[in-house]
Amino acid sequence: MTTQEKHDVAVILINYNSSEHSINCIHSILKNTSDRLNFQIIITDNASEEKDYLNLKKFCDQENNPNIKLYRSNINTGFGGGNMHGVQFANANYLAFLNNDTLLMNDCLSILKKFLEENKNTGIVGGQAYKEDGTFMLCSDHFASPYTEIFGKKILEKLNPKKYPKSKRLYDNPTRVNYITGSFMFMRTEDFNEIGGFDTNIFLYHEESDLCKRLLNISKLAYLIPDAKFIHLHGVSTTQSIAIKKELKISLLYVIQKHYGFWAHKIVLVFLSIKYFFSGIIKSKNRALFILVLNGAPLTKSLKQIQKIKQVN
Numbered sequence: 001m002t003t004q005e006k007h008d009v010a011v012i013l014i015n016y017n018s019s020e021h022s023i024n025c026i027h028s029i030l031k032n033t034s035d036r037l038n039f040q041i042i043i044t045d046n047a048s049e050e051k052d053y054l055n056l057k058k059f060c061d062q063e064n065n066p067n068i069k070l071y072r073s074n075i076n077t078g079f080g081g082g083n084m085h086g087v088q089f090a091n092a093n094y095l096a097f098l099n100n101d102t103l104l105m106n107d108c109l110s111i112l113k114k115f116l117e118e119n120k121n122t123g124i125v126g127g128q129a130y131k132e133d134g135t136f137m138l139c140s141d142h143f144a145s146p147y148t149e150i151f152g153k154k155i156l157e158k159l160n161p162k163k164y165p166k167s168k169r170l171y172d173n174p175t176r177v178n179y180i181t182g183s184f185m186f187m188r189t190e191d192f193n194e195i196g197g198f199d200t201n202i203f204l205y206h207e208e209s210d211l212c213k214r215l216l217n218i219s220k221l222a223y224l225i226p227d228a229k230f231i232h233l234h235g236v237s238t239t240q241s242i243a244i245k246k247e248l249k250i251s252l253l254y255v256i257q258k259h260y261g262f263w264a265h266k267i268v269l270v271f272l273s274i275k276y277f278f279s280g281i282i283k284s285k286n287r288a289l290f291i292l293v294l295n296g297a298p299l300t301k302s303l304k305q306i307q308k309i310k311q312v313n
Contacts, residue, residue, distance in 0.1 A: 083097050090189070
């Protein structure tokens, strides 16, 4: 393949202080992907600590594979920003956004590519995730909306199973879903470009809901493809904390206002304020969430605003 020719697939990974997971993920891609598929692997290091970055760089240098490229950012731009940084270096017909805490179990890239080739009205697909012990994991979900927040997913799934297919279910066949979770998303480059890629106003969480909603706006559907299987170690780069819980709410409310408007945003704010007022009486940690939503959970309170530029050698 010459440098002018496009790859079939560009796999985009983000590394953030978890280089060993990135290395294991890359090994699984190289091991399980068919030789007939021309693919490249692009890693964005999202301003990791120097030691972690150098460990990953050493691995990439030792691999000496021209189709594995590592690019370091001097600021942590979050999930959407990190992926957008990587996309700039992609030269492929399809894009696979893969969490670095995943391990492919079979030739996922070829399976997902084949489905998109045969289904032109589908805009995004994902495989079935499993835990290390073989238990299946949720890998599709319902759009972030006032309805899911106020009524809950289980009620909506019972009332309207066609619009809200069960997310906590192991499917046997390709199934249309509302959105594919962010651990593994596969789509055509042209569709990604048409909708403008990830919304980088979002630092963490709900990026995939926003992305799939915008794809649906151009009549491109989302499908879960169970034949493509992978292990998801889940959350190795982010540990649960009150700061992360606050980030979830900031992203959620931003996406709801973006897609459902001013009044929907205000209704959810009131609902969450009441919810966290009472839960804060029992759990002191939830008082911080109450204060956040009472003040509107603005993007100015996002973790994105406290990231510092690091000196990159």
